[in-house]
Each structure stands twice: as structure tokens, then as C-alpha cells.
Amino acid sequence: MATHFFGLTSRTYKYSHAVGRAEFAGTGFRNPTDMAIAADGTVYICNRSYENRPDGVHITVVTMDEEYITEFGSYGEADGEFMWPTSVALDSKGNLFLADEWLNRITKFTKDGEFVSKWGVAGSGDGELKGPSGLAIDADDNIFVVDAGNNRVQKFSLDGKYISQFGSEGSADGQFNNPWGIALDGEGHIYIADWRNDRIQKFTADGKWEASIGSTGSGIGQLNRPNGLAIDADGDIYVADWMNNRVQVFAPDGRYITEFHGNAELSKWGRDKLAANPDMIRQRSLAYANNPGYGQGLAHPCAVKIDPQGRIVIIDHTRNRLQVYIKEAEPALV
Amino acid sequence: MAEQDIALMAHLLRRAGFGASRDEIEAKATQGYDSVVQELLNPETQEAVPEDLLIRYNPSYYEAAAIENNVQQWVWRMINSPRQLQEKVTLFWHMIFCAGHSKIDSGQEMGLMVDIFRQNGMGKFDDLLLKLSTNPGMMYYLDNTESHKANLNENYGRELLELFSLGVGMDEDFNYSEDDVKACARAFTGWNIAPSYPPFPHGRSPWVFRFDPADHDSSDKTFLGETGNWNGEDIIRIACKRPATARFLARHLYNYFVADEPQIPAWRLTPPRDQAAIEAMEKAYYDSDHSIKAMLEVLFTSDFFKDEAVRYQKVKNPTEMVVSLLRMTGEFKGYQPGLFEASQEPKYMGMDLMNPPTVEGWHTGREWIDSGTLVERINFASDLLGNTELAGVRSLVDRLMGLGAKLTPEQFVNGCLDLTGPVVVTSDTMGQLVGHASQEGDLSHGSDAEESEFTRRTGEMFQMIAATAEFQFE
Numbered sequence A: 001m002a003t004h005f006f007g008l009t010s011r012t013y014k015y016s017h018a019v020g021r022a023e024f025a026g027t028g029f030r031n032p033t034d035m036a037i038a039a040d041g042t043v044y045i046c047n048r049s050y051e052n053r054p055d056g057v058h059i060t061v062v063t064m065d066e067e068y069i070t071e072f073g074s075y076g077e078a079d080g081e082f083m084w085p086t087s088v089a090l091d092s093k094g095n096l097f098l099a100d101e102w103l104n105r106i107t108k109f110t111k112d113g114e115f116v117s118k119w120g121v122a123g124s125g126d127g128e129l130k131g132p133s134g135l136a137i138d139a140d141d142n143i144f145v146v147d148a149g150n151n152r153v154q155k156f157s158l159d160g161k162y163i164s165q166f167g168s169e170g171s172a173d174g175q176f177n178n179p180w181g182i183a184l185d186g187e188g189h190i191y192i193a194d195w196r197n198d199r200i201q202k203f204t205a206d207g208k209w210e211a212s213i214g215s216t217g218s219g220i221g222q223l224n225r226p227n228g229l230a231i232d233a234d235g236d237i238y239v240a241d242w243m244n245n246r247v248q249v250f251a252p253d254g255r256y257i258t259e260f261h262g263n264a265e266l267s268k269w270g271r272d273k274l275a276a277n278p279d280m281i282r283q284r285s286l287a288y289a290n291n292p293g294y295g296q297g298l299a300h301p302c303a304v305k306i307d308p309q310g311r312i313v314i315i316d317h318t319r320n321r322l323q324v325y326i327k328e329a330e331p332a333l334v
Numbered sequence B: 001m002a003e004q005d006i007a008l009m010a011h012l013l014r015r016a017g018f019g020a021s022r023d024e025i026e027a028k029a030t031q032g033y034d035s036v037v038q039e040l041l042n043p044e045t046q047e048a049v050p051e052d053l054l055i056r057y058n059p060s061y062y063e064a065a066a067i068e069n070n071v072q073q074w075v076w077r078m079i080n081s082p083r084q085l086q087e088k089v090t091l092f093w094h095m096i097f098c099a100g101h102s103k104i105d106s107g108q109e110m111g112l113m114v115d116i117f118r119q120n121g122m123g124k125f126d127d128l129l130l131k132l133s134t135n136p137g138m139m140y141y142l143d144n145t146e147s148h149k150a151n152l153n154e155n156y157g158r159e160l161l162e163l164f165s166l167g168v169g170m171d172e173d174f175n176y177s178e179d180d181v182k183a184c185a186r187a188f189t190g191w192n193i194a195p196s197y198p199p200f201p202h203g204r205s206p207w208v209f210r211f212d213p214a215d216h217d218s219s220d221k222t223f224l225g226e227t228g229n230w231n232g233e234d235i236i237r238i239a240c241k242r243p244a245t246a247r248f249l250a251r252h253l254y255n256y257f258v259a260d261e262p263q264i265p266a267w268r269l270t271p272p273r274d275q276a277a278i279e280a281m282e283k284a285y286y287d288s289d290h291s292i293k294a295m296l297e298v299l300f301t302s303d304f305f306k307d308e309a310v311r312y313q314k315v316k317n318p319t320e321m322v323v324s325l326l327r328m329t330g331e332f333k334g335y336q337p338g339l340f341e342a343s344q345e346p347k348y349m350g351m352d353l354m355n356p357p358t359v360e361g362w363h364t365g366r367e368w369i370d371s372g373t374l375v376e377r378i379n380f381a382s383d384l385l386g387n388t389e390l391a392g393v394r395s396l397v398d399r400l401m402g403l404g405a406k407l408t409p410e411q412f413v414n415g416c417l418d419l420t421g422p423v424v425v426t427s428d429t430m431g432q433l434v435g436h437a438s439q440e441g442d443l444s445h446g447s448d449a450e451e452s453e454f455t456r457r458t459g460e461m462f463q464m465i466a467a468t469a470e471f472q473f474e
Helices: A268-275 A278-290 B003-015 B022-031 B033-041 B051-057 B067-080 B084-094 B107-120 B125-133 B136-141 B155-162 B178-187 B232-241 B243-257 B275-287 B292-301 B318-329 B339-343 B371-385 B391-401 B409-419 B427-438 B448-466
Strands: A012-019 A032-037 A043-047 A058-062 A068-072 A085-090 A096-100 A105-109 A115-119 A132-137 A142-147 A152-157 A162-166 A182-184 A190-194 A199-203 A209-213 A229-231 A237-241 A246-250 A256-260 A301-306 A312-316 A321-328 B191-193 B209-211 B221-223 B226-228
Touching: A032 A301, A032 A312, A043 A085, A096 A132, A105 A132, A132 A182, A132 A190, A142 A182, A182 A229, A190 A229, A190 A237, A237 A301, A237 A312, A246 A301, A268 A278, B003 B022, B003 B033, B022 B033, B022 B391, B033 B084, B033 B292, B067 B084, B067 B107, B067 B318, B067 B339, B084 B107, B084 B243, B084 B292, B107 B125, B107 B136, B125 B136, B125 B155, B125 B232, B136 B191, B155 B178, B155 B232, B178 B221, B178 B232, B221 B232, B232 B243, B243 B275, B243 B292, B275 B292, B318 B371, B318 B391, B371 B448, B391 B409, B391 B448, B409 B427, B409 B448, B427 B448
Parallel strands: A032 A085, A085 A132, A229 A301
Antiparallel strands: A012 A321, A032 A043, A043 A058, A058 A068, A085 A096, A096 A105, A105 A115, A132 A142, A142 A152, A152 A162, A182 A190, A190 A199, A199 A209, A229 A237, A237 A246, A246 A256, A301 A312, A312 A321, B191 B209, B221 B226
């Protein structure tokens, strides 16, 4: 009966499942950098791939149950193409916006992947972009662009009209060093992954600094180049702690809660792939016996989102899959 | 600044690195030769490559599986790393400790092996050989994974002695016997690799060295006259003590950094080109407890290295050709698309990085050049140097204009040769270049039309220089 609880005890998490495998097309992902999850649970995965495999550059559309829907977009500079995609976000109508940090532009697609429009001018003036990374769209359909190379966040209308900006280069409160990810909470606060300062900064909706979380390192609550982040309905903060190969969870006031290192089991598509390659089943089996933990862990997780069911969805970048966790009111039996 | 200082610094940066832009050559010449040598020899005093930014803009470089990704990343480091000698030494070891992707079939393992050369290439030779001998890629490439106590495979044992340490022979004698090869191979039994995850469905896991004591031959072995229950580490210790190893390293370093030597199989019978230079480096090897850095320090501070007679006498290997041109013209500094194609250029010129033809490696010197590779070399060089829209080439044109309002054909050719090297050419070549320039007379750049013409003619002259025989050398 008697127990000792240390730390925060009102939240527990349970690994749910994995989605995806490494592929250059179809049922899998290739160096995914970000995702957007629609209200109906449709997931848009932004695949960056690499230069000699431009066939891997596109958006893959899947469900959280690992049903393949379609893919769209391709490598290049023409309308509807992209080269170095960093981020995607959905507006209230379900249109998808994609940031390309090489072309310095934002491209709009319909939810079915039809090219609609593009905007963005390279530079450092108001409304100009230098390496856009994270994207977020608020309830009023304003789009926030993390303008990484200019160390600021800019706010635009969905058709690219400049509205406002905040942030400058540096390490003081409200300043940035090559920021990457962005998330909004239910109250309109803006959270920025201040990547090279190894911290998360919280701002009001109009860009006033409120708080910072994290410092450089690999200890509890420390960060090593955080990139993606998400806020759940309770205001808890999930941070993809990229170079520490984990996702850390913080309470709304910034206290450390827990962390995920990855618990992946084979995904459905992963099983399909192995079933077609029996020699690899054998090899995997031997490797698993030797080092069971290796295949489960997160490797450079670079984005985390909350799905409509409140599940925590992590892009496990180097393993080309999603790892999904469930937040439970009752403690999980593990 | 004295022209000879610029020429000497350009020579040092070509050999101890992958060349430099003209601005950098002049800045380093002002800094002083000895100070620059110390910077090169002590990479930790130079800024490191920002690994976080490199992976941010190229996320696939992290645990990169594809061989193209590993080659591309390496070429990026050659172009961008402030630690130029470290990258040059990395290539040096890759050309000696040859293992290739054609068999290993894992880009990641090739990248990890090359990183061993980067991290240990200037340290104690014994340590480097031990890293190499426990490198899973090499263990697999040379069949040590197939060498067992009960069923010996001599391949690694033989290559360790023949190609990685002692060499076949020296001074017309042999350095080891067949019995030594067997003893060596027996000492390495049980040095193997743990099972690793397959490529599907999420990518391979890195291969991990694993010692299997049950598969190790722990009986006594006589190796190079010493008897004991030797393991691989003992073999390396014994081999590294031998004069043949000091000779082997000194000749390789001379061949790579100073002047082309005969191909390695000839070394038993062919004496070194510069006996005194070899002996000085051998002495440094022993005086420093087997430090490669100490040997390099002797080399770069010696008269035999600074000697004008060795300049432009070494055929550029394809990687040097490509990377030095990219550095000279300022291309691919920082993070941008397009490097994949450039990183494949050495392959088109006969040097498929991370995939040498055999364990013996590439034949170097004049064997880099044949009618096919020569065309590739000239085309690549002239396409780059002739493109006056590139910022780096434009800056050379501007410097040339700075020489005066009006240039004679002789002044023009000399200026172009100076800025692209300085390249030293024969009088015959000089005659041809000046003859061509003279056809269109003196050059001015006062008006827009003259400036445009000046630019066009400079690009053309750079292309002609790129096509000379002399430009194939460094």
C-alpha cells in the first residue's frame, strides 16, 4: 500500500504503436522532417530524402492506422515542387502549407495535394525570408513562419501578407540562434525551439517573451539542439530533443515530467517488408538477440505533434517512422 | 609581399591541404610559414566543422546509409574544414588502408572507417593500426570474419604486413616470411563482428567489433622472431617496432606529400628517391614513439619539401583536382544543394572514393592520367575556371584588372598563371599561351565594353591554363 512517488505523478504515458518504414516512395518515408495531422486524423509527412534520391522528396499522406492514402509534390523549383522542405502546417480549411528553406518560399496545396499558390522573397527585410523552418497556423488563420536565418518569427496572412515579427539574433530573453520548430497552445501562446541556444522560449500571441525552458546538455531538462515541439490539451510541452535522441515532456510551468527514448516495435509496413525478405528476418532475429534495444530507440527525432485523439506522435527521423504514445489518466501497467 | 613567399605558401596549402583561394593564400603567407605548419599539424587549434549545422541542412548525413551520402559528406569536409591537413591525412590513409564499398556494401561503415582515419590519422601509428584492426568494415573486407581457430584465413594477416605496416621488403631484402603471415593471422582469430540489424525496414545498425575468446588461437606463435601467446594487439606492437614499418611510412608520406615515388610493389628493389629525407622521417618516428605527426612536422619544415624542384612535380590525384578547384573558386562553401554531382567528379576521373579498386589501392602518379581521365580533368577544370560568373573566378578577374589599366599579353598571361597557382610552366607552354593572347593584343578595362572583353579573355585564358600539362600537377 505504502508507496513513494517522486516528481510529478499525475501523468503517465504508454507506447502505442509505430507507423512507417524506410522507402523512397509509397508505403514509407525518407528522412521525414515534419508532419501535419488533420482533424480527421489524416497525416501529411514531409519527406526531405537526399540529393541523389530526389524521388524520395514528396509529401506522403497516411492514416495513424498505417493506411497509405497518396503522395504528392516532387523535388525541384517549379510550382508545387520543393528542394529542402522543413515544415508543414494545415489551415482551418485543411489546406497544407509547406516551408522550403532553400527556395525561401511557402507553398500552399489543397488537402488533396493540388498546388494552389506560393509566396516568399529571399532577404532580411520585413516579410522577407532566409531559411524558413517551422510553420504554425493559429485559430484565426494567421501563419507564423520561423525565419531561422534572420533569427526571428514572422506573422503573415495565409496569402503571404506580412503582419508583424518578433525576435532578433542573440541569447538574451526573446532572442534566437537559428530557431527551428514552433507550436501554439490553446491560449494562443507561441513556443519556439531556439535551436542553437538549446532552449524553448514561450511568447504571448503578440510576441512578448514570457519564459524559457532548458539549457545546453544531456541531463534532465537539458537540451541538445531541440527542433520540433507540441503542446497538448493540458498545456504540457513535448520537445524533440534532436541530438539527445529523445523527446522530453515538460509541465506548463516548465518543470520536467518525463522523457521518451523510443519503444518501437515493428510497424505493419515493416512486417510486410520483412515478410518479403526472409533473409533479413534471420539477420534481424540474430541482431535482436544480441542487442534488443537498438531497434526501438529514437534516432534524431525532429518533430512531435498531438493527434485528434490526444496521442503524442513523434517523427523518428533517421529510422523513417513515427512512434506514437498515449497519455493516460490512469497509470499504465508496464 | 614577396612572390616566393606566396609561391611557398601555395605549395604548402596544396600539399598539406586541398589548396586555397588566392585571398587565403596571401593571408596565410602574411601569417608566416612556420606558424601555418603548426596550425596544420595541430587541428584541434583550428575551428571544428559545425556538426550540428551540417546535419541540420543535410539531415540524411546522420548515420548515413547511402554510399553517395558518405562520399558527399566527406567531400564537403575537404572543401569546408578549417582543419585541412586532418582531411588530407584522412585521404592519405584511405589510399593505403584500402577497403571498398563494392564488397562492404554499407555506406555507413565506409564513413565510419574514414572517420577513424580523421580522428587518429596523426597520432601514434600503433593506435591507428589497432583501430583499423578492430574496424568491422575492414575485418569483413579482408575476411578476418572468416578466419577461425580451426580454419585459418590468412588474408588480413598478410595484408596487414604487406600493405598496412612492414611492406614486402626493403633494401632488396624481404621483411617477413610466410610463417610470419600465418602467425599474424592466428593472432587475429576471434576478432569478429556482432550480428547487426539488416537494411530493412529501418536501416542497418552500425557494425560492432566483438572478440570471441573461444575462437581465438591462444597457442604460442613465433612472429618476426618473437615467441609468445600473441594476440592482434601484440602483433601490432611487434610490427610497429620494426625498421621496415618506419621505412614504409616514410616512403608513403614522401610519395603523398612531396614527390611521386615508384608504385609500392617496386619498393623492395627500388631505393627511395631521396634517401636522406626518408631517414629523417624514420628518425622522427622512433624519437617520437611512433607519432605520425612528428614525421609530418619533419616533412613540412624540411628543405626537401620546400625545394622549388618538387613543386608541380606531383600529379594531382582526382580528389585533389576536384576539391582544390572548388576551393580556389569558392564553390560549395557552407550549405547548398548541388554537391552530390560535384562529389562524384573524382569517380569520373578514376578515383571512386570509398571504393578503391583493390586492397592495393589506386595506382598514383602518372597512372592517374589516361586519355579518358585527362579529358574529364580538363573539362571539369576549364568549366569551373572559365565561368567568370562564379564569385571566386570573378574575384580573380578583378585582381587581374588591379594589375594595371593596360596589360600586355605577357603581363596578362603571367597574371593569370600567378592567380591560378602560381602555376609554373615550361617556356614552350608559355610561348603558346602568350601567342594566343597576342592574337587579340593588349588588354584594357576602362570602358564597359573593354571590361567585358577583358573578362571574356581572362575566362578563356584560365581555360587554356586548365588544359595545360602543367595544370595536371601540384
